[in-house]
Amino acid sequence: MSWARIMAPLSGGTGDRETLAAAAMLAAPFEAEVAGVYTPADVADVMPWMGEGFLGGVHTTALESLREAAAVGERHAQAAMDGCGYARKSFISLKTPVWAGLSAEARLSDVVVFTNDPPRGRGPLAESFQQIVVDEQRPVFIAREGAALGGxxxxxxxxxxxxxxxxxxxxxxxxxxxxxxxxxxxxxxxxxxxxxxxxxxxxxxxxxxxxxxxxxxxxxxxxxxxxxxxxxxxxxxxxxxxxxxxxxxxxxxxxxxxxxxxxxxxxx
Missing domain, CATH: 3.40.50.620 (HUPs)
Incomplete structure (x- = not known):
């Protein structure tokens, strides 16, 4: 038995490098691919609660701010991916609907890697963790300080x-x-x-x-x-x-x- 693809959801935050390091650790014995998947907040999820109460200009400004934040996050996630020294890697940036893209990438991965915060309901990837574990029923690896293979x-x-x-x-x-x-x-x-x-x-x-x-x-x-x-x-x-x-x-x-x-x- 072997693994061929290890998925690392990325938020564009400070935890991305740790997530990628853990994914590379898991992938190395199998020479598996590390797939860094940037998972931004989805504009489509925010629009319904903006509703009719938002004035046109305010609505547009809010959406533009979300898009700009997603673009900045993508650049940070790409930088973390570039800094990962593991050779066999790929970078995917999810677009709306983000939940559908996340599901598809998880279904095509052997293991999905997270650090401590998302499983504890903290940070931008908290809902992604629940979606992958409970809805998609994919195996996850939660990397903690000192995570290592062997032993x-x-x-x-x-x-x-x-x-x-x-x-x-x-x-x-x-x-x-x-x-x-x-x-x-x-x-x-x-x-x-x-x-x-x-x-x-x-x-x-x-x-x-x-x-x-x-x-x-x-x-x-x-x-x-x-x-x-x-x-x-x-x-x-x-x-x-x-x-x-x-x-x-x-x-x-x-x-x-x-x-x-x-x-x-x-x-x-």
Whole structure:
């Protein structure tokens, strides 16, 4: 198994260089393409709420300001792309309707890379993160400080659909690890983690199993276990419950997104 295209959504902001560095790190073992996709605010999304209450001149001025901001952002994103030392790269600037272009680019990518802010609902790419993970159901890599391939990688496992999908899609990543540890909750679904071990073994990934016997919510247990293992990356399913329920009650996904370490490979 291999990856051929790693997508990095770009906002034209200061985080673009970090996003591209993480994308290049993931792409390098596979000689994959890094696609930097500039994702501006879409003028078409703003126009409906301007409505009839805006005078013609004000309306025009506001739209022109948005277009100018998008043009400046594109130049900054292009500069970040030019500064990325990875050889096999491409730059795409999305036009209205931006959501449709973003969906198309994500569907043609193996992994989409973000830094910490968008998954936490901060910054101009926050909605893009939700669109890619939940609506398009594409796997994402959330790069955090010190993100690196190799070393220990952990896989959160409960036998569910989201966890299974994440584990399957992460195989090329796990093949780069020095050690893979399957973290399984003792109160999770009755699905033997040895079955996942067998799946990994057939694909050249040796793994160990560690049962999470500590009481309490699974999210903090996963974070604590990763810290003890010095894991660089945690592979996990995302949003196993309806999004409204996740929002109201917290949920494991929100706990993982709120932590500072490790980096995350998520799939919904």
């Amino acid at each position: 220990v990688m952990a896989v959160a496992w409960d036998g569910g659909k989201e966890a299974s999908r994440a584990a399957r899609l992460a195989v090329p990543l796990l093949q780069q690890a020095s050690r893979v540890v399957i973290l399984a909750g003792v109160k999770a679904r009755k699905f033997d983690p040895a079955r996942l071990q067998g799946y990994f073994t057939a694909r050249g990934v040796a793994s160990d199993v560690q049962l999470l016997e500590e009481p309490g919510e699974i999210g903090p247990c996963l974070i604590k276990a990763c810290a003890k293992l010095s894991a660089n990356i945690l592979v996990a399913g995302a949003f196993g419950h309806p999004r409204l329920q996740e929002f109201i009650f917290g949920g494991t996904t929100r706990t993982l997104l709120g932590a500072d370490h490790p980096s995350l490979f998520l799939s919904h």
